[in-house]
Amino acid sequence: MSNAAEQVLELVNKSADVGEGEEQISLLEEAVRIADLSGDMKLRYLARDQLVSACVFGGETDKALVAYSWCLAQFDQNPAGFSQWSILWKYKWMMGLIADFPHVSKEKLYVMMDDLELRIRKAGYGLRAIYNQRYRLEKFRDNKEQAIEYFRKMQAQPGDEVSNCTACEIDDLVSFHLYCGDDALGVELATPLIRGVEKCGSVPHRTYANLLLPLVRLGRHAEALTFHQRGYPLIEHNKRYLDRIGDHIILLALTENFARATEIFEKHYPWTEKSRDPFCRFRFFRAAAFLLGSLAARGEQPLRLNLPKSFPHHSLTGQYHPTQLAGWFEDAAREIGQRFDERNETDFFCRTLADTDSLNALRKPYPLV
Amino acid sequence: MTALATSGSNRCMEYRFQVNLGGIIDLLSNHTYSSPQVFVRELLQNGVDAITARSYLDPDHRGRMEIELLQTGEETVGPQTGPPLLVFRDNGIGLSEEEVHLFLATIGQTSKRGDGLGERADFIGQFGIGLLSCFVVSDEVIVVTRSAKDDSRTFEWRGRADGTYSLSVLTEAIEPGTEVRLHCKHGSEEYFSPETLKNLAVHYGSLLPFPISFIADGHAEVINEERPPWREEFLDEQLTREAYMAYGRSIFGADFFDYIPLRSSVGDVEGVAFVLPYSPSLSSRKTHRVYLKHMLLSEKTEGLLPEWAFFVKCVVNAGDLRPTASRESFYEDEKLAATRERLGRQLRNYLIDLARENPERLKKLINLHFLSIKALAVEDDDFFRIFINWLPFETNTGMMTLTEYITDTEVVRYVADLDQFRQTARIASAQSLCIINAAYTYDAQLLQKLVELYPRLTLSLVDSNRLTHSFEYLTLDEQDAVADFLSLANDVLQPFRCEADIRKFSPVELPALHNLTSEAQFQRTIETTKEVTDSFWSSVLDDVQAGMENESLAQLCFNYRNPVVHKTTRVRDETLLRRSIQMLYVQAVLLSHRPLNSKEMVLLNDGLLGFIEWGADAVEGWVQ
Numbered sequence: 001m002s003n004a005a006e007q008v009l010e011l012v013n014k015s016a017d018v019g020e021g022e023e024q025i026s027l028l029e030e031a032v033r034i035a036d037l038s039g040d041m042k043l044r045y046l047a048r049d050q051l052v053s054a055c056v057f058g059g060e061t062d063k064a065l066v067a068y069s070w071c072l073a074q075f076d077q078n079p080a081g082f083s084q085w086s087i088l089w090k091y092k093w094m095m096g097l098i099a100d101f102p103h104v105s106k107e108k109l110y111v112m113m114d115d116l117e118l119r120i121r122k123a124g125y126g127l128r129a130i131y132n133q134r135y136r137l138e139k140f141r142d143n144k145e146q147a148i149e150y151f152r153k154m155q156a157q158p159g160d161e162v163s164n165c166t167a168c169e170i171d172d173l174v175s176f177h178l179y180c181g182d183d184a185l186g187v188e189l190a191t192p193l194i195r196g197v198e199k200c201g202s203v204p205h206r207t208y209a210n211l212l213l214p215l216v217r218l219g220r221h222a223e224a225l226t227f228h229q230r231g232y233p234l235i236e237h238n239k240r241y242l243d244r245i246g247d248h249i250i251l252l253a254l255t256e257n258f259a260r261a262t263e264i265f266e267k268h269y270p271w272t273e274k275s276r277d278p279f280c281r282f283r284f285f286r287a288a289a290f291l292l293g294s295l296a297a298r299g300e301q302p303l304r305l306n307l308p309k310s311f312p313h314h315s316l317t318g319q320y321h322p323t324q325l326a327g328w329f330e331d332a333a334r335e336i337g338q339r340f341d342e343r344n345e346t347d348f349f350c351r352t353l354a355d356t357d358s359l360n361a362l363r364k365p366y367p368l369v
Numbered sequence: 370m371t372a373l374a375t376s377g378s379n380r381c382m383e384y385r386f387q388v389n390l391g392g393i394i395d396l397l398s399n400h401t402y403s404s405p406q407v408f409v410r411e412l413l414q415n416g417v418d419a420i421t422a423r424s425y426l427d428p429d430h431r432g433r434m435e436i437e438l439l440q441t442g443e444e445t446v447g448p449q450t451g452p453p454l455l456v457f458r459d460n461g462i463g464l465s466e467e468e469v470h471l472f473l474a475t476i477g478q479t480s481k482r483g484d485g486l487g488e489r490a491d492f493i494g495q496f497g498i499g500l501l502s503c504f505v506v507s508d509e510v511i512v513v514t515r516s517a518k519d520d521s522r523t524f525e526w527r528g529r530a531d532g533t534y535s536l537s538v539l540t541e542a543i544e545p546g547t548e549v550r551l552h553c554k555h556g557s558e559e560y561f562s563p564e565t566l567k568n569l570a571v572h573y574g575s576l577l578p579f580p581i582s583f584i585a586d587g588h589a590e591v592i593n594e595e596r597p598p599w600r601e602e603f604l605d606e607q608l609t610r611e612a613y614m615a616y617g618r619s620i621f622g623a624d625f626f627d628y629i630p631l632r633s634s635v636g637d638v639e640g641v642a643f644v645l646p647y648s649p650s651l652s653s654r655k656t657h658r659v660y661l662k663h664m665l666l667s668e669k670t671e672g673l674l675p676e677w678a679f680f681v682k683c684v685v686n687a688g689d690l691r692p693t694a695s696r697e698s699f700y701e702d703e704k705l706a707a708t709r710e711r712l713g714r715q716l717r718n719y720l721i722d723l724a725r726e727n728p729e730r731l732k733k734l735i736n737l738h739f740l741s742i743k744a745l746a747v748e749d750d751d752f753f754r755i756f757i758n759w760l761p762f763e764t765n766t767g768m769m770t771l772t773e774y775i776t777d778t779e780v781v782r783y784v785a786d787l788d789q790f791r792q793t794a795r796i797a798s799a800q801s802l803c804i805i806n807a808a809y810t811y812d813a814q815l816l817q818k819l820v821e822l823y824p825r826l827t828l829s830l831v832d833s834n835r836l837t838h839s840f841e842y843l844t845l846d847e848q849d850a851v852a853d854f855l856s857l858a859n860d861v862l863q864p865f866r867c868e869a870d871i872r873k874f875s876p877v878e879l880p881a882l883h884n885l886t887s888e889a890q891f892q893r894t895i896e897t898t899k900e901v902t903d904s905f906w907s908s909v910l911d912d913v914q915a916g917m918e919n920e921s922l923a924q925l926c927f928n929y930r931n932p933v934v935h936k937t938t939r940v941r942d943e944t945l946l947r948r949s950i951q952m953l954y955v956q957a958v959l960l961s962h963r964p965l966n967s968k969e970m971v972l973l974n975d976g977l978l979g980f981i982e983w984g985a986d987a988v989e990g991w992v993q
Contacts (some may be wrong), residue, residue, distance in 0.1 A: 017650030023810045026786040036964040063891065069906040102915035104909055111905065144934070177459050196693055230701055233676070276917065285395045369704070 007031075012050055020057040020238055026056050032067075045074055045082060052090055057201065059171035059240030061097040061277045068094050073163030076164040083121055088162050091116050095133045100279035101141050102339035109137060120162060128157035132172065139179060142348035151176050167203040175210055183214035196228075197320065209244035212251040213222060213362075220368040224251055229368070232264070239271050242280040253291040254359065255366040261291050266306050273310055280337045283335035286353055290325035293356065294363075370750035389532070393501070405560060408546055408568040412549055412988060413577070416423045419461025419547055419850055420579060423517055426462065432579035434459045436570055440564055451725025452553040453561040455507075456565070460546040463516040466524060469536060472661035473500060473526050504530045506560050507551035511812070517545035549899065567592060576663040576686055594772055597684070599639050611882040617643045620658065620684055620842060626734065629719045631685060636708035642674075642716060649679055651810065655730060657683040659699075661692055671698045672705065675713035675742035680737070693871040717752060718747065724755055735759050753818055760797075760815070763806040765794035769820050771819055774868035775826060782831045783807040783816055792833040796882060798809075800839065800889040804831055838924045840872035847905060847929065856926070861950045865968065867923040871938075873930045880931040889919035897966045899917075925954055945983075952976045 011031035028051040035043040048067045055064035068090055075087045095116055099106055117130045131154035134346055137215050138147035157163075164172065169305045170193055178186035190211055193204040208231020215224035235241035245268050250260035272281050278337030295303060302319040313320075313328060330353065413434070420432035435458040466470060503510045508530050515523040523542045528534040553561040560566065562925040563585035571592050574581055580591045600618050603609040613628040625643035632639045649655075655678075661669040661977060663686055673683065690708065691700040699705050720742065723731040735742060739760055746760065757771040764774070775781065783805040784790045790806040798802045805812040820828040843851065852872055858869035866889075874882075895914055899907045927934045934953070940946045955973045957967060965973060 017652055018810060019650075019652035021810065022786070023576075025810045026788070030787045030791075033963065038960065062917075065913060066895050066898050066910060069902045069910060072906065073901045073903065076903075100910070100914055101913055103912040105912070108905075108909060108912070112909075115905075148906075196698075224475060229706075278916065 001037065002026060002040070004034055004040065005043055008035045008038075008043050008047055010318060012047065015050065016056060020054070020240075021238075022058065023058055025053045025058050038271070041074070042083075045071060047089065049082075049090075052093075056090075056093050056097070057238075059238060059242065059275065059277065059280070061100060064097065065094060065101075078265065080161050081295070083186065088116075088119060088123060088125070090121065091117060092129060092133060092162070096136060098275075099137060102278055102336070104343075106141075106343055107209055108343065111215065121210060123162075125162045126160045127158050128154055128159055128163040131157060137175075141344040142346040144179075147226070148180065165200050167198040167200040170198055171203045171210075174207065178210065178214050183217050184283070187211055187214055187220075205231070205241065206244055207231075208234070209241070209247040212247050215360050216251065216254060216364075221255060221364060225255060225257075225366065225368055236264075236267075239280075240273055241369075242268065242271050242275055242277070244282035244342065246283040249284075249287040249291050250359065252368075253287075253294045254363050255368075256363070257366075257368045258291075258292075258295060262295075262303075262305070266289055269311070270308050273308070278339070278360045282333050282336040285329045289326050289333055289353075290356060291331035292322050296322035296326055322330060379600075384508070388637070389625055392585060405502075405505045405557065406552075406569050408502040408560070409566070410573045410665070411502045413570070413574045414583075415499050415547070415549075416457065417458035417577065419459050419900070422462040423545075424458070426517060428458075434577075434579065434581045435584060435928060436566065437584040438561065438566060439594065440776060452555075453558070455551045455553070455561060455566070457549040457551075458546065459548075461543060461546045463547055464512075464514040464524070465516040465518065466522070466536070469512075469514065469524055469526050473528065473534070492915065500528070503549070503551055504528075506557035507554050509552060512547060513539065513543060513544050513550070514547040515543050515710060521545075522942075525597060526897055536894065537897045548733070555933065560612055569599070573665045577659050577667075578663055594824050595606075597640070597686075599632075603713040614639055614689070621682060625682075626737065627730075629716060631683065631712050631715055633708050633711040635711060636690045637688030638690070638703055638712065640680035640683055642678075642712075644708070644734065648740070649938070651679070651740060653679075655679045655686065659683075659689070662686075662688040663689055666692055667698070669698075672701065673709065673712065673717070675709055675745075676832070677748065678713060678716050679742055679744075680734075681716065681740035717749070719743075721752070723753060724759065728759075731759060735761070738893065741812065743815060745809050747814045750822065753815070754822065757815075757819065762812060763809070765790075765791075765797045765802075765804050765806075773817075774805065775819075775823070778803070780827050780829050781805065781816055781820060781823055782829045783813070784831050785813060786887060789887060790830050790886075792884060793836050795872070796879075797831075797836065800836075802836070802839070830884045833882075834886050834889075834924050837874070837882065837884060837924065840874040840926070842928055843871060843873065843901050851938045857943070858927070858947060858950045861947050862925060862954060864922075865953070865954065866896070867925055869925050869927065871927040871929055871934075874926075875930075877930045877932075879960075880929060880934045880985060881953050881957040882926045883926075883954070883961045883963075884924040885961075886964075888917075889923045891932055892917075892921055893963075893966075895924065898951055900967050926958055928955070948976055948979050952980070 008031045009029050009032070015027040018024050018027065026049060030248070031047040032044070032051055032152050033046040038044075048071050050069045052064050052071065055061065055067060058200070071082075072087060075084075078230050086341065091194060095112060096110060099109055112301065113130075113133060117127075118128055131150050132355075135147050135150035135154055138144075140152060159169070163169075170189065171257050174186045174190045174193070176186075177183075177189060190207055191202075192198050193207045208227045211227055212224050212231075215227065227250055228248055232245075235244055238313070245264065247362070249264055252258070252264070254297045269288070272284055275281055292303075300321075301324065303325070304318050305320050305325075306318060307314060307320075313325070332351050337353050340349045385504065414897075416434045420434075423430050424432065426990050435456070437456040437458070438991060439456065441456040445498065486832050492847055500510060500512075509526045511525065512526040512528070513520065514526070521542070523539045525537050526534060527536075529555070530717060549848060551789070560569075560955060564978075567583050567585070570581060574594045575595075576597060577593055581593050583592045598609070601612065603612060610628070613630075614625065617623065617625045621643070623643075624766040626644055626646045627644040628643065629642040631642055632638075654669070654671060655674070656669040656671055657673050658668045659673065661668045666687075673685065674681070686944065687699075687708075690705055693700050696771055696903065720731075720734075723734065740754055743760060746756050761768045762774065782802060784793055785807055786809045787806070790804070790808060793804050794806075805816065816828055820826045842848075855869055855871060867883075892914070894911050899910055929935060929938075937946070937953070938948050951972050955965065955969055958969060
């Protein structure tokens, strides 16, 4: 084995050992650099293919896109040289994350979707996976009728190697019923995920976060807080879940567990400076604005917060004015939301951001135990 | 007619599902039970439940179990040759006629006992379901039982895999208790070999608090005579240590680094944590061998210890924790959280004691398990304060502890990824700067904590660009002299998204440094990727790039101390100067160990050929 190959494989193996996150990504970027210097196409592909997964699971979605587009280009030049299933499977990831970049036009999202469908058809797979992707996209664009239609179409298709794993399928079904407004059914269907009968790399991590507000709406506050306590440790070390951490903050603000909410906000704010995922940033900013707004509503005492020096309005004393701070986060969220809405041709993001009334209607002090 | 009539003339008939027991058994053997061998666990479990129930009736009752293997096939020849027979005996509560029907013949019936003890948490198994697992290795299950309560008759129940059973009263009475007899089914012979069977019984039942005799080939032995070390008393520390270490070896086949006794009244847990003799990977699952009420629950239990404690492997018995349905781990509730907290504290105390009493040994442990210790230090201020004296960090001048690092500096300089470390390490040493590589998990968080706890320190995230800011400036005169050179350089480098700067730095031999911040490196990756993608994907990458908040440029920092650079700044021929700058740029990129992109490749080729031509032109006169 060449020296470069040895180095690359060593880094790839090491990256598998360290688990999801920044170190893993850093190791694989180093592997890509060495592989590129060697010029060995197999090594270059191997390292980038691993990097795509690491970036998706470590929450660096833009890096994932770049590495994937390189792999896809090589695959198209030499389809026999690399795994078709793997390229299709990861294409689904890309389809899922590309919508999170509001600078990518609506037309391009559909060009990509059609391209993915064509590739899946050509490879001889069924359409369950593609209907799932189309459902997600329409849901993201707030086209409820079409989204529901695609979900129904998806359900009529058999599963195959490119459709989701069982845990993700159940998680989808849960989200679907929540989306349709049936909180009780959604929560009930999540039982096998909560009990750990079905699980995967992303479920129940995201499931817990998805169920927090529905449980509050059902008046099941104690369960919601238990789900917070069980779900938060699963996501607290991974930037990828910055959006879901926002959900946890909102729950804690609604139940007036302000100390815990603030602690989590302080802990994860620095991620928003590192994250280049606009969707995640929007969700976190929105939650922060809601939390700080809730605190401001209780009185105008200054807040003591531990925010990094890089925070644009960093205060040397650590004292912050809750109303001003809430305003800053709301503006930051709105700026991103507007871009999404423009691209998606809806007002969904700004509407959700402005609608604090429906959240406030759920407010009920409920102590964490 | 027994049909239930609903409204009007519509009549609705109610039927019962026809359940095919053979099919169910097949399902169970292939899916519910991870392996056929669990029938041993289920039989032991039934015995434990029966003995527990009897001890409620009679607190002085001394439970015992026997597992007897009769090799009927080997000792006789001819028509009487039969398959091996396995007999499981317990002196538990036994079953009355009514209970036989209720427990043995109703699948899915939870262990409700007629004595009103049924709902007590002490019964772990589900009698009927447990017995079903026996059909996986035997076509017929025979249960001979006599209740220890009022009904003193002895019953024989014969259940068959097709779902039928018969019940008779035996004239010959047995001692109160239950005996299960299984004839080996063709294909299950391995589970009826004395060796396998004994191993399985030891595997599941070695911690059971009453004797289990194993009888085969006319030889009887108690298989659970040896108690786990936490149940024994030893004369001195040395003997205790030997016993624990030997126990670890016998269970996991490994020579562990050390042992830490564990005990928690919450969850009723006792056992031992063994310190792994190797460094575990962060991503591997942290599993432990766990007994529930002295019966093996699983060897793959997760969630028993805090997340940071991945440097140990445990054996524990829990009396008061709830298993999940899959029986692989515990139900995540407050009791488990409190237990986890207590066990975590014991591991923490072990480490702190080691730091105090045996630093040499701690050093060895840290060599193996610094990650685990870093993970705890991130969460725990007091622990952090002790262990910064010990934890190793990578710097451009070698490994060192934080205490060593902060002895003669107040600025903690670090980089956040490997690429930045590679770039900065090569020049930092020449500037006598020490930079920590915090690309590794926990390191950046620990440094953050360091400056929070020690206010005299400041934390500085270094990147390759910022490092050059600390280089020596040119004098005003010198700046004047190089102004034209710099502006031309910026012009030449503009297509490469690179800006030029000039400073004085060591080593002198280095003409120029090519620096990329992480953002600039990512920009460069996007550019090189666009060279291979089709127009659609290139346009998608353009969009992603457009969304990035500020454009980051690469930087080429010329070294004014370098004689070649010094000379070049004074070249007045623009063509020659441009080419020289281009070549210095390409050389700097190559020196930074990055692959050239295609534009740079063209530059390199043209540049080399150009210089050769120049050289050739220059010597032409000499040649002729």
